[in-house]
Amino acid sequence: MLEVRNLSIAFGTSTGLKPAVCGIDFDIKPGEILGLVGESGSGKTITSLGVMGLLPPNAVVTGGEVLVDGVDMLKRSPAELRKLRGRHVSMIFQDPMASLDPIYTCGDQIVEAILLHEPIGKTAARKKALELLEKVRIPDPERTMRSYPHELSGGQCQRVMIAMAVSCKPRIIIADEPTTALDVTVQKQVLDLLRGLNQEVGAAILLITHDLGVIYEVADRVVVMYAGKKMEEATTQNLFANPKSDYAKALIDSMPALGCKHARLPVIERDAAGNVRSVRPEPCVRSARAGPVPEDANGVPLLELKDLCKSYWVKPSPLSAPVEMRAVDKVSFAIAPRTTLGLVGESGCGKTTLSRAVMRLSTPDSGQILFKGTDIAKLSESAMQPFRREIAMVFQNPYGSLNPRQTVADLVAAPMVIVGEGTSAERSKRVAYLLDAVGLPKAAASRYPHEFSGGQRQRIAVARALALKPSLVICDEAVSALDVSVQAQVLNLLKDLQLEFDLTYLFISHDLSVVEHVSDTVAVMQKGRIVEYGPADDIFAAPKDAYTRMLLDAVPIIGVDRAARRAQ
Amino acid sequence: MNASIAGALLLIGRKLLTAFAQLLVVATLIFSVMYIMPGDPVLLLLGAESNPSPEAVASMRSQLGLDQLVLSQYFTWLWNALHLDFGNSLTNGYPVSSYVLANLPRTLELAFAAIIIATLIGVPLGIAAALKRGSMRDTVLTSIATIGISVPVYILGTLLVLIFSIKLGWLPASGYTDISRNLVEHFRKLALPALALGFGLAASIARMTRSSMLEILGRDFVRALRAKGMPERRIIWQHVLRNAAIPIVTIIGLQLGNLMGGTVLVEAMFNWPGLSTLLVGAVSARNYPLVQGAMLAIAALFIVINLAVELFYSLLDPRIRRKRS
Numbered sequence: 001m002l003e004v005r006n007l008s009i010a011f012g013t014s015t016g017l018k019p020a021v022c023g024i025d026f027d028i029k030p031g032e033i034l035g036l037v038g039e040s041g042s043g044k045t046i047t048s049l050g051v052m053g054l055l056p057p058n059a060v061v062t063g064g065e066v067l068v069d070g071v072d073m074l075k076r077s078p079a080e081l082r083k084l085r086g087r088h089v090s091m092i093f094q095d096p097m098a099s100l101d102p103i104y105t106c107g108d109q110i111v112e113a114i115l116l117h118e119p120i121g122k123t124a125a126r127k128k129a130l131e132l133l134e135k136v137r138i139p140d141p142e143r144t145m146r147s148y149p150h151e152l153s154g155g156q157c158q159r160v161m162i163a164m165a166v167s168c169k170p171r172i173i174i175a176d177e178p179t180t181a182l183d184v185t186v187q188k189q190v191l192d193l194l195r196g197l198n199q200e201v202g203a204a205i206l207l208i209t210h211d212l213g214v215i216y217e218v219a220d221r222v223v224v225m226y227a228g229k230k231m232e233e234a235t236t237q238n239l240f241a242n243p244k245s246d247y248a249k250a251l252i253d254s255m256p257a258l259g260c261k262h263a264r265l266p267v268i269e270r271d272a273a274g275n276v277r278s279v280r281p282e283p284c285v286r287s288a289r290a291g292p293v294p295e296d297a298n299g300v301p302l303l304e305l306k307d308l309c310k311s312y313w314v315k316p317s318p319l320s321a322p323v324e325m326r327a328v329d330k331v332s333f334a335i336a337p338r339t340t341l342g343l344v345g346e347s348g349c350g351k352t353t354l355s356r357a358v359m360r361l362s363t364p365d366s367g368q369i370l371f372k373g374t375d376i377a378k379l380s381e382s383a384m385q386p387f388r389r390e391i392a393m394v395f396q397n398p399y400g401s402l403n404p405r406q407t408v409a410d411l412v413a414a415p416m417v418i419v420g421e422g423t424s425a426e427r428s429k430r431v432a433y434l435l436d437a438v439g440l441p442k443a444a445a446s447r448y449p450h451e452f453s454g455g456q457r458q459r460i461a462v463a464r465a466l467a468l469k470p471s472l473v474i475c476d477e478a479v480s481a482l483d484v485s486v487q488a489q490v491l492n493l494l495k496d497l498q499l500e501f502d503l504t505y506l507f508i509s510h511d512l513s514v515v516e517h518v519s520d521t522v523a524v525m526q527k528g529r530i531v532e533y534g535p536a537d538d539i540f541a542a543p544k545d546a547y548t549r550m551l552l553d554a555v556p557i558i559g560v561d562r563a564a565r566r567a568q
Numbered sequence: 569m570n571a572s573i574a575g576a577l578l579l580i581g582r583k584l585l586t587a588f589a590q591l592l593v594v595a596t597l598i599f600s601v602m603y604i605m606p607g608d609p610v611l612l613l614l615g616a617e618s619n620p621s622p623e624a625v626a627s628m629r630s631q632l633g634l635d636q637l638v639l640s641q642y643f644t645w646l647w648n649a650l651h652l653d654f655g656n657s658l659t660n661g662y663p664v665s666s667y668v669l670a671n672l673p674r675t676l677e678l679a680f681a682a683i684i685i686a687t688l689i690g691v692p693l694g695i696a697a698a699l700k701r702g703s704m705r706d707t708v709l710t711s712i713a714t715i716g717i718s719v720p721v722y723i724l725g726t727l728l729v730l731i732f733s734i735k736l737g738w739l740p741a742s743g744y745t746d747i748s749r750n751l752v753e754h755f756r757k758l759a760l761p762a763l764a765l766g767f768g769l770a771a772s773i774a775r776m777t778r779s780s781m782l783e784i785l786g787r788d789f790v791r792a793l794r795a796k797g798m799p800e801r802r803i804i805w806q807h808v809l810r811n812a813a814i815p816i817v818t819i820i821g822l823q824l825g826n827l828m829g830g831t832v833l834v835e836a837m838f839n840w841p842g843l844s845t846l847l848v849g850a851v852s853a854r855n856y857p858l859v860q861g862a863m864l865a866i867a868a869l870f871i872v873i874n875l876a877v878e879l880f881y882s883l884l885d886p887r888i889r890r891k892r893s
Contacts (some may be wrong), residue, residue: 027705081792085797086796091795093791098788099788099789099792102789102811103884148887303893
C-alpha cells in the first residue's frame with residue numbers, strides 16, 4: 001500500500017547538502033503496524049514528513065520514490081498532494097496540545113477536517129465528529145466538542161487528534177511519537193486505541209518512536225534507523241529475540257528494562273570505522289577522591305520529610321470561591337546518606353512541587369524537612385544559606401537550564417561565585433576537576449552550551465550541581481529528555497559520582513524502569529500523597545498498592561511477560 | 569455556559585473598575601502638577617506688568633476659588649470634572665468643556681484615520697514578508713519598515729506636502745474644513761496629516777505582524793493543519809493570522825492611545841485644530857483650567873482605548889476569556 005523506495009533526503013546548508021536520510025526502503029501492507037525506531041537525529045521524523053510531502057523548506061528529496069497505491073507521491077503537484085493528505089494519509093503528532101489550534105474548539109477542528117474532504121453539510125459533519133469522539137472513547141464527547149484544547153488533558157487532546165486523523169478513513173496513518181508526551185497509563189490507553197482502530201478502520205499505521213517498549217507492544221514489523229540509514233528490518237518477534245545488526249543489539253541492551261537490574265547500563269559506542277557496538281563500561285575508578293569519607297551519623301537519614309504539606313489555591317470557575325489544591329499532602333519519607341530515593345508518579349502528582357519545597361524554593365505550609373537533623377522547613381532566607389550549599393539540583397531540560405551566553409567554565413563556577421568561594425584560580429582548578437569527573441574534555445571549559453549535545457549538556461549541569469560539594473542532589477526528570485543510549489551514559493555517570501563524591505540522590509522520574517535501575521528506595525506518589533514507600537526491590541517485585549500495580553502494568557515490557565517474571 | 573457569561577461580565581466589571589481607578593490617579597496627578605508648576609495664574613490673568621493691587625489679586629483669587637484649602641479645591645475640581653465641568657477658560661471665560669468637546673472629535677478622527685491607514689498598509693506587508701521569510705521580498709519590506717520607523721513625522725509630512733500639494737497639486741497643504749460645511753474638502757484636508765502619521769505607524773505594525781506570523785507559522789498545529797490537507801491560503805487567513813492577532817492588536821491599540829496626545833507635531837504642521845493644538849495653546853497661555861481639561865480628556869481617551877483593546881483580546885483568544893478572569 002505504501003512503498004518507500006530508496007528514499008534520500010538532505011538538508012541544504014551553507015556548506016552544501018547535508019544528508020539526513022540515505023536510501024531508506026520499506027513498505028507497509030494494509031492493516032499492518034510498522035514501527036520505525038531510532039534515536040533523535042536518526043532521520044525518522046524527516047522520513048515521515050517526506051512521505052507526507054511536508055518537508056521543511058530547507059530539506060530536499062535527493063532521490064527515491066514514495067509510492068502510495070503505486071503512484072509516486074513525490075511527482076504529484078502540491079494541489080494533488082494536499083487532497084491526498086488527510087484523506088489517504090493522515091498524521092498524528094508528538095505533542096497533542098500543541099498540534100491543535102488553541103483558539104478553535106475541538107469540535108470545530110474535527111468538523112473542519114471532515115468538511116475538507118467530504119461533501120457533506122455542517123450538521124452531518126458535527127454528527128460525525130461526535131461519533132468519532134465516541135469511537136476514540138473520550139469521556140463526555142458533547143462537552144469535548146465545545147472545549148478548547150487547553151481545557152483538556154494531554155491524553156484527551158491526543159484522542160481528539162486521533163479522531164481527526166481517522167475522520168476521513170485514511171488508508172495510512174503516520175503516528176510520530178504519539179505517546180512520548182503522555183504518562184504511562186495514558187500511553188497504554190492511547191496505544192490500545194490505536195491498535196483497536198487499526199483493526200476496525202483497516203488503516204495501516206506507520207508508528208515512529210524512540211521507545212522500544214512501545215514498538216514491542218503494538219508493532220507487527222520494525223525498521224531500525226540510525227544516522228539516516230536503515231540498520232535492520234524484521235518482524236517484532238525476531239528483532240527482540242534475535243537482533244541482527246550491532247546497532248539494534250546495542251539499542252535493546254542500553255534500555256533499562258523493568259525486572260532486570262544491572263549495576264551498570266551498556267552504552268552505544270562508535271569505533272573509528274563508524275561501526276556501532278554496545279559496551280558495558282567499567283565503573284570509572286579514579287585515584288583522587290573528593291575528600292575523606294564522612295562518618296555515618298549512626299543511621300540518621302540525610303533528609304527526612306515529616307507530614308510535609310503544600311497547597312495551591314485555585315478557582316475552578318471565575319465566580320466560585322478559591323478551593324485548596326493539595327499538591328503535596330502529608331508526605332513523609334527518609335533518605336539515608338549515599339543512597340538514592342526514586343520518586344515516581346504521573347504528571348501533576350506533585351513531584352515537582354515537592355522538590356521545590358525541599359530546595360526551599362517555596363515554603364511548605366506545614367510539616368518538617370529534616371536535613372542532617374535540622375528542620376529547614378521554616379528557616380529564613382539567611383538562615384537557609386549554609387544549607388543551600390548542601391542541596392543541589394539537576395533539571396530536566398539541559399537545553400533550557402544552561403544560560404546560552406555563558407561559557408561552560410562560567411556556568412560551572414557560577415555557584416562558587418554566588419557564595420563567594422575561593423579565588424579565581426581556585427575556582428578554575430575546581431571547574432577543571434569537575435569537568436574531568438563528569439567525563440568532559442578540558443577544552444570544554446571555554447566553549448558555549450550550544451556546542452554540546454543533549455547528553456553532554458546534562459553532564460555540564462551535573463558538574464555545576466557538584467560545584468559546592470553538596471551532599472544531596474535532586475534530579476528532577478534529569479534523564480527524561482535524553483535518548484536511551486545517552487540516558488544510559490548519564491545514569492552510569494550519576495552512579496559513579498555517587499561513589500566518588502558520597503552523594504545522596506532524590507531521583508524524580510515518571511519512568512519506572514529508570515527509577516528501578518537507580519533507586520535503593522522508592523516512593524510512589526499519586527495526587528500529592530505517597531501511596532507506597534519502601535525498598536526498591538520489594539516494590540518492584542511485589543507492589544502492594546493498586547496504583548503502583550497499575551503503573552507497572554502500563555509500562556510496555558520487552559521479552560518475557562510480566563506474570564512469568566513475577567512468578568520467578 | 570451561564571458560568572462563562574457571568575465570568576465574562578465579571579471580567580468586564582473588573583476591567584472597568586481598574587480603568588476608573590487609573591483615571592482617578594491621572595486626574596490627581598494632573599491637578600497636583602498644575603499646583604506645583606511655577607507661575608501664578610492670577611498674576612498672569614491680571615497682567616503682571618501692570619502691577620495689580622493686592623486687593624484686586626485677592627478678589628480674583630476668591631473668584632477663582634484659589635483661596636480655599638488645596639484639598640477642598642481638589643475635591644471641588646474632581647467633583648466638577650466628574651460632571652464634565654472643567655471650569656472656564658481664563659482667557660475668555662467660555663467653558664473649558666466646550667473647547668474640549670469641539671477639539672476632541674477632530675483628534676479622534678485624525679488618529680483613527682492614521683491607524684486605519686497604518687493597519688491597511690502594515691498588516692498585509694507584514695504577512696507578505698513573513699510568508700517569504702529570508703527572500704528578497706522579505707529583505708526589501710523589512711528595510712522599508714525600518715526606514716519608516718526611523719524617519720521623523722515632520723520630515724515625512726514635509727515630503728508629502730512637497731509631492732502631493734506643491735508638485736502635483738492634488739491635496740491642500742493644511743487647514744481644516746468642518747464636515748458639515750464641505751464633506752469632500754473635509755476629507756481632502758484630512759488625507760495628508762493622516763498619511764504622514766499613518767506611514768510611520770504602518771512600519772511598526774508591519775514588523776510586529778511579521779514576527780508574530782513567523783512565530784505562529786513555526787507552531788506544531790500549523791504542520792498538523794497541513795497534514796489534514798487544508799489549503800495553504802486558508803491556513804494563513806483562518807488559523808495563523810487569528811493566532812497572530814493578539815500582539816498586532818496590542819500594538820495597534822497602544823499606538824492609537826499614544827496618538828491621543830502624540831499628534832502634536834502633525835496637528836501643528838497641518839494646522840489641524842485638535843486636542844494637541846488646544847493643549848499647546850493653553851500651556852503657553854498658562855490657561856490652567858483648559859490645560860487640565862485637555863490633559864484629562866487625552867488621558868481618558870488613552871485609558872478607554874486600552875480597555876477596549878484588552879476586552880478585544882478575550883474575543884480573540886479563548887484562553888484569556890476563560891483562564892485569566
